[in-house]
Amino acid sequence: MLPENGRPADELLAEIARLRRDDLQVRGGKVTAYVYDTGRPEVHDAAARAYFEMLEVNTLDPTAFPSIVAMEKQVVGAVAELLGGGPRTPGIFTSGGTESIMLAVKAARDARPMAGRPNIVVPVTAHPAFHKAAHYLGVEVLPVAVDPVTFRADPGAVAAAITPATVLVVVSAPSYPQGVIDPVAEIAALSAARGVLCHVDACVGGWLLPWLADAGAQVPPFDLSVPGVTSLSCDLHKFGYAPKGASVVLFTDPALRRAAYFASAAWPGYTIINATVQSSKSAGPLGGAWATLNALGREGYRELARSTLEATRKLVAGIGGIPGLRVLGEPESSLVAFTGDDEVDVFVLSDEARKLGWFLQPQLSYAGIPANLHITVTGVTLAGVDAMLEVIAASAEAARERGPAKVPDGLAEILATLDLDALDDATFTELAASVGIELGGGGQPEMAVVNAVLDALPAETREAILIRFLSVIYT
Structure with a gap:
C-alpha cells in the first residue's frame, strides 16, 4: 500500500529484486517463450539507455515532440525496406502485435463500410489477437481449417468462407503454434480476386524470415511484395530483440493507414488525433527499438539468424531422436512444437523440465491438433541447445515413469x-x-x-x- 512517506530508491530496488525472485529468467535461453535474447548484453544495455532517455516523452502530440516522428519514420522505414515495401510505405509504430492487428482490422472495417456486420476470415492457427480485435470492433470471425499434417491454412477452405460481408482475410508467416508459413501468395491472390483485403500476420516472423533466407533457409514469399497483400504486422520486440512493446503495422495504401487512425473533434478540449489505440504513452519503447536496430545493424541480424537457424535444425533433429516425442509439422522459422506418444504426457514433461530450470511452453489441443510443447529459438539458444536436448530427454523419461496427469473423475x-x-x-x-x-x-x-x-x-x-x-x- 502507499507509504505515508517516500522510500529511498535503493530500498525500492531491493524490494523489486525480492518480488522477482520467483520470476522466470529473461536472459540465458532457458525460458523458451515470452522473452527474446540476443546473448549480447551490450545491445540490451544500449536499448535500455535509449528507452530511459525517451521515457518521459509523450507520443500523444507529435508536433510537441518532433523526435518521435523522426524515430518512427526511421523504424517504420527499416521494417518496410526489409519486408517488400519502399521508403515511403505507410506504417504505424505500435505497442505490440495485438495493437498492430487491432489497427489492421479497424482499417479493413472502416475502409469498407457496410450496413450489416462485417467479418474476417481467420485460420484456426491464427493468433487470438484477431478474435480480440473482432470482439472490440464488432466484427465477426469466420474460422477456417488448416491442413491436419502441415498445419498450413487451406486455400480452398479460405475461399469457401469468404462472404459478401468479408472485409479481411488473414494469413500467418509463420503461425505461432507450429511455426509454419501459410500459402500467402495463393490466399492473397484469391482474396484480391474477390475484392477482399489480405493481412499477413508476421508479428513473430517478419523481422526474422528475411534474415533466415539470407542464411540459406527456404522461405516462401510472404511480404508486401506479394500481389494481393494489403497489410502486414511485424513485432520488433520479438526477433528484432527490442524492449517491449514495439511493433509495426504496414499498409500498401496510405488510405488504409488513414482508416486505422482515430480523430475526434466533438469536445471543447485539446485536439484528439491518435495513430494507435492508446493516446498518451511513453516514447521509451520507440527509443529502445530504434537503438536496438542501430546497435545490431544488418550484419548483426545476419549473424543472429545464422545461429538461430543452426540451433533450430539441431533442436528439430534432436527431439526427433528422443523416444516418444515427435515434432509437429516442418518448422519454417525458429518456432518448434513437439508432442508425446501415449506414454509421455507433455504437460508432465513441462513440469519436469521446470524442475531442472527450463521453461517449455504448454499448448492445449485444439481443432484436431494434439497438446504439445512450444519452443521459441532465439539468438542465444545455440550455446545451450545441447543442454536443452538433454533436459527434454531426461524430462520425457521422467514423464514416462510418472505417467499422465490425472484429471479427477467427473x-x-x-x-x-x-x-x-x-x-x-x-x-x-x-x-x-x-x-x-x-x-x-x-x-x-x-x-x-x-x-x-x-x-x-x-x-x-x-x-x-x-x-x-x-x-x-x-x-
Missing part, C-alpha cells in the same frame, strides 16, 4: 456444465483447492493437472475458467 463434466457466473472468486478458489489445484500461490507451481483439466474442456469453458483464474490471482 471434474471435466462438472466444469463444462457449471454456471461459473454464479460463483464468487472465493468459492471458485475453494472448488479448485478441493481437487488439488492451488490458485494464487507464489513460486513456480506444477501445472500438469491444471493443463490436463483445461485440455479436457471445450474452448468456451477454458476461456471462462481462465478469466476466473486471472480474477483470483489479482484479488
Whole structure:
C-alpha cells in the first residue's frame, strides 16, 4: 500500500529484486517463450539507455515532440525496406502485435463500410489477437481449417468462407503454434480476386524470415511484395530483440493507414488525433527499438539468424531422436512444437523440465491438433541447445515413469456444465483447492493437472475458467 512517506530508491530496488525472485529468467535461453535474447548484453544495455532517455516523452502530440516522428519514420522505414515495401510505405509504430492487428482490422472495417456486420476470415492457427480485435470492433470471425499434417491454412477452405460481408482475410508467416508459413501468395491472390483485403500476420516472423533466407533457409514469399497483400504486422520486440512493446503495422495504401487512425473533434478540449489505440504513452519503447536496430545493424541480424537457424535444425533433429516425442509439422522459422506418444504426457514433461530450470511452453489441443510443447529459438539458444536436448530427454523419461496427469473423475463434466457466473472468486478458489489445484500461490507451481483439466474442456469453458483464474490471482 502507499507509504505515508517516500522510500529511498535503493530500498525500492531491493524490494523489486525480492518480488522477482520467483520470476522466470529473461536472459540465458532457458525460458523458451515470452522473452527474446540476443546473448549480447551490450545491445540490451544500449536499448535500455535509449528507452530511459525517451521515457518521459509523450507520443500523444507529435508536433510537441518532433523526435518521435523522426524515430518512427526511421523504424517504420527499416521494417518496410526489409519486408517488400519502399521508403515511403505507410506504417504505424505500435505497442505490440495485438495493437498492430487491432489497427489492421479497424482499417479493413472502416475502409469498407457496410450496413450489416462485417467479418474476417481467420485460420484456426491464427493468433487470438484477431478474435480480440473482432470482439472490440464488432466484427465477426469466420474460422477456417488448416491442413491436419502441415498445419498450413487451406486455400480452398479460405475461399469457401469468404462472404459478401468479408472485409479481411488473414494469413500467418509463420503461425505461432507450429511455426509454419501459410500459402500467402495463393490466399492473397484469391482474396484480391474477390475484392477482399489480405493481412499477413508476421508479428513473430517478419523481422526474422528475411534474415533466415539470407542464411540459406527456404522461405516462401510472404511480404508486401506479394500481389494481393494489403497489410502486414511485424513485432520488433520479438526477433528484432527490442524492449517491449514495439511493433509495426504496414499498409500498401496510405488510405488504409488513414482508416486505422482515430480523430475526434466533438469536445471543447485539446485536439484528439491518435495513430494507435492508446493516446498518451511513453516514447521509451520507440527509443529502445530504434537503438536496438542501430546497435545490431544488418550484419548483426545476419549473424543472429545464422545461429538461430543452426540451433533450430539441431533442436528439430534432436527431439526427433528422443523416444516418444515427435515434432509437429516442418518448422519454417525458429518456432518448434513437439508432442508425446501415449506414454509421455507433455504437460508432465513441462513440469519436469521446470524442475531442472527450463521453461517449455504448454499448448492445449485444439481443432484436431494434439497438446504439445512450444519452443521459441532465439539468438542465444545455440550455446545451450545441447543442454536443452538433454533436459527434454531426461524430462520425457521422467514423464514416462510418472505417467499422465490425472484429471479427477467427473471434474471435466462438472466444469463444462457449471454456471461459473454464479460463483464468487472465493468459492471458485475453494472448488479448485478441493481437487488439488492451488490458485494464487507464489513460486513456480506444477501445472500438469491444471493443463490436463483445461485440455479436457471445450474452448468456451477454458476461456471462462481462465478469466476466473486471472480474477483470483489479482484479488
